[in-house]
Amino acid sequence: MQQPRARITIRDVAQHAGVSVATVSKVLNQRYGVAADTTARVQAVISELGYEASLVAQSLRNHRTNVIGILVADLEPFSAELLKGAADAIRGSGFELVVYSAGGRPGDMVGWERRYLSRLSGTLVDGAVLVTPTVVDVRYGAPVVAVDPHTGSSGFPTVDADNLSGARLATEHLLGLGHRRIAMLTGRADLESAKQREQVYREALAAAGVPFDESLVRVGGYDAELSTRAAHELLSGPERPTAVFAANDVSAIATLKVALSLGLRVPEDLSVVGFDNIPESALCTPPLTTVNQPIRTMGERAVEMLIRLIREQPVERTHLTLATELVVRGSTAPV
Amino acid sequence: MQQPRARITIRDVAQHAGVSVATVSKVLNQRYGVAADTTARVQAVISELGYEASLVAQSLRNHRTNVIGILVADLEPFSAELLKGAADAIRGSGFELVVYSAGGRPGDMVGWERRYLSRLSGTLVDGAVLVTPTVVDVRYGAPVVAVDPHTGSSGFPTVDADNLSGARLATEHLLGLGHRRIAMLTGRADLESAKQREQVYREALAAAGVPFDESLVRVGGYDAELSTRAAHELLSGPERPTAVFAANDVSAIATLKVALSLGLRVPEDLSVVGFDNIPESALCTPPLTTVNQPIRTMGERAVEMLIRLIREQPVERTHLTLATELVVRGSTAPV
DNA sequence: GTGAAAGCGCTAACAG
DNA sequence: CTGTTAGCGCTTTCAC
Numbered sequence: 178m179q180q181p182r183a184r185i186t187i188r189d190v191a192q193h194a195g196v197s198v199a200t201v202s203k204v205l206n207q208r209y210g211v212a213a214d215t216t217a218r219v220q221a222v223i224s225e226l227g228y229e230a231s232l233v234a235q236s237l238r239n240h241r242t243n244v245i246g247i248l249v250a251d252l253e254p255f256s257a258e259l260l261k262g263a264a265d266a267i268r269g270s271g272f273e274l275v276v277y278s279a280g281g282r283p284g285d286m287v288g289w290e291r292r293y294l295s296r297l298s299g300t301l302v303d304g305a306v307l308v309t310p311t312v313v314d315v316r317y318g319a320p321v322v323a324v325d326p327h328t329g330s331s332g333f334p335t336v337d338a339d340n341l342s343g344a345r346l347a348t349e350h351l352l353g354l355g356h357r358r359i360a361m362l363t364g365r366a367d368l369e370s371a372k373q374r375e376q377v378y379r380e381a382l383a384a385a386g387v388p389f390d391e392s393l394v395r396v397g398g399y400d401a402e403l404s405t406r407a408a409h410e411l412l413s414g415p416e417r418p419t420a421v422f423a424a425n426d427v428s429a430i431a432t433l434k435v436a437l438s439l440g441l442r443v444p445e446d447l448s449v450v451g452f453d454n455i456p457e458s459a460l461c462t463p464p465l466t467t468v469n470q471p472i473r474t475m476g477e478r479a480v481e482m483l484i485r486l487i488r489e490q491p492v493e494r495t496h497l498t499l500a501t502e503l504v505v506r507g508s509t510a511p512v
Numbered sequence: 513m514q515q516p517r518a519r520i521t522i523r524d525v526a527q528h529a530g531v532s533v534a535t536v537s538k539v540l541n542q543r544y545g546v547a548a549d550t551t552a553r554v555q556a557v558i559s560e561l562g563y564e565a566s567l568v569a570q571s572l573r574n575h576r577t578n579v580i581g582i583l584v585a586d587l588e589p590f591s592a593e594l595l596k597g598a599a600d601a602i603r604g605s606g607f608e609l610v611v612y613s614a615g616g617r618p619g620d621m622v623g624w625e626r627r628y629l630s631r632l633s634g635t636l637v638d639g640a641v642l643v644t645p646t647v648v649d650v651r652y653g654a655p656v657v658a659v660d661p662h663t664g665s666s667g668f669p670t671v672d673a674d675n676l677s678g679a680r681l682a683t684e685h686l687l688g689l690g691h692r693r694i695a696m697l698t699g700r701a702d703l704e705s706a707k708q709r710e711q712v713y714r715e716a717l718a719a720a721g722v723p724f725d726e727s728l729v730r731v732g733g734y735d736a737e738l739s740t741r742a743a744h745e746l747l748s749g750p751e752r753p754t755a756v757f758a759a760n761d762v763s764a765i766a767t768l769k770v771a772l773s774l775g776l777r778v779p780e781d782l783s784v785v786g787f788d789n790i791p792e793s794a795l796c797t798p799p800l801t802t803v804n805q806p807i808r809t810m811g812e813r814a815v816e817m818l819i820r821l822i823r824e825q826p827v828e829r830t831h832l833t834l835a836t837e838l839v840v841r842g843s844t845a846p847v
Numbered sequence: 848g849t850g851a852a853a854g855c856g857c858t859a860a861c862a863g
Numbered sequence: 864c865t866g867t868t869a870g871c872g873c874t875t876t877c878a879c
Binding site: 519521522523533534537538540541543565566568569570571572573574 | 857858
């Protein structure tokens with residue numbers, strides 16, 4: 178076992194091979210104008226020393242890096258699932274993937290996407306996929322695709338899912354089961370997806386002639402902790418709802434836990450519907466009835482679109498909306 | 513909407529503010545020795561221009577970046593789950609996270625971890641978590657923690673799960689159900705975890721006095737495609753096994769699909785046990801009996817350990833092995 | 848065929 | 864207090 182040693186640079190290689198750094202660089206990049214035996218000698222030293230060019234130094238010089246960035250505020254089930262799809266699209270494309278995540282609660286850091294994009298684009302990545310960004314006003318040099326952004330028609334190409342149909346399916350499912358006191362845990366007010374899900378919920382209730390009770394609507398913020406608090410308020414009151422439509426699965430699962438802690442049985446005493454269909458939604462007890470969003474496909478499409486943009490190939494549709502569907506599992510029952 | 517424009521650099525800021533780049537740098541890094549009004553003017557320009565320092569240029573200069581790297585060969589269920597745990601550990605630590613993934617099938621790229629580490633360490637990241645690395649012979653300047661590595665006692669600090677107990681639980685579960693023709697889909701020969709799972713399988717069968725049939729052992733390589741082929745061979749023969757122990761869930765799920773395509777009912781005609789307990793294992797039909805590996809916790813512990821290493825704080829145990837347990841679901845039944 | 852030198856964006860010494 | 868200079872590791876002219 179060797180001692181920890183400093184990074185091996187192109188200069189080390191040059192010295193060992195008895196050539197200049199310029200020559201080593203030429204060998205690395207397979208440029209013409211290097212004698213065959215010099216090339217061989219340099220390559221021998223490279224593999225002997227285990228040298229690899231620094232990505233950072235390279236990308237400071239070159240402007241192409243063949244690396245795609247995925248920028249997320251946090252690694253939670255939704256973004257993790259999206260990454261699997263992104264990886265599917267990357268495979269065999271010749272690009273590599275860098276995922277950049279701040280270590281924070283989304284609420285603490287408005288504008289993270291602009292910061293990250295600034296810090297990375299032009300160097301390190303040739304383009305980026307922004308996951309649930311809220312600030313999308315500035316255009317940068319590098320191509321960008323937004324997944325589930327602030328507004329559906331931003332300047333960026335976007336990929337999202339059909340929140341309208343999904344939310345309608347969810348609400349009407351509950352209505353169809355005979356529920357009338359249907360609460361909602363809303364999402365992040367700064368995201369279009371959250372607005373749409375809430376809007377449809379209100380419309381569907383109105384269309385069914387259900388008298389609206391504003392106290393039944395609470396902010397869950399797509400966040401477990403916030404949702405837990407909100408669900409607790411909702412379910413511990415005297416006139417509690419018989420059903421909850423949560424704006425995403427994380428909120429729905431939090432609701433399930435709160436119900437359990439309050440001694441409520443799901444679905445006998447309370448029906449719960451989520452949104453997203455993250456893997457965790459099938460694992461909880463009872464398994465969650467939810468709206469499937471093709472998260473993985475969304476990641477795949479976003480990366481495919483980005484690669485076309487980077488290669489300056491034409492992109493047929495710059496605003497993709499994928500279909501959603503209701504997945505009925507065990508967390509809902511007739512009232 | 514503005515035109516795409518080149519990245520804004522520190523020089524642009526300096527020009528607009530009428531100062532030198534050095535001064536801007538001092539303002540950025542909150543160094544002493546800058547007049548209050550100069551600071552104010554520079555900051556005004558910074559926010560006006562929306563300037564953010566290039567991470568790449570910064571990390572080429574500085575050696576600390578406050579960024580932790582997670583290096584994975586691919587983003588599949590196991591690594592995606594691990595990332596969630598890594599994110600849990602990062603939150604509030606002041607570090608940010610960069611995940612680096614090649615876009616390739618693991619088999620195509622032996623030594624990826626050494627390459628990545630070389631390319632990133634010393635610059636861009638202060639330390640790295642290597643996920644299922646196979647080549648761990650070289651020590652670098654930056655601290656490294658390996659998750660589920662080639663060998664349990666490498667020079668690196670490691671985090672893994674108790675493969676021995678887990679595999680024993682799985683095999684004995686099948687044995688206890690009365691199975692005697694128990695096939696195995698092995699993992700990646702270059703990983704310690706795979707060797708251990710296979711070894712225990714052989715031992716447990718021997719201990720139960722089951723005559724050993726070498727033709728019942730096939731390589732699944734932790735890979736869906738490889739496993740599909742191997743499972744097909746295993747299950748389409750005349751003397752097919754009544755049970756399969758797959759070295760991981762991806763292999764097990766592939767086996768389920770092959771069984772279905774062959775008209776075999778699971779668990780009536782064939783029992784299948786997996787390993788890992790990735791979320792997908794509960795989602796398939798039938799839900800998979802598997803060995804739970806606390807993947808998320810493994811990611812969390814690895815990052816915690818890495819942060820201590822980076823901060824040069826003492827680390828109590830440099831080789832963590834977390835417990836595994838059997839999760840019985842619907843893919844196994846008495847013979 | 849090879850190397851010296853400039854420069855990518857930034858920070859740290861050091862002069863002024 | 865501010866600017867000049869050097870240099871992080873690399874690539875790319877452009878002389879030699």
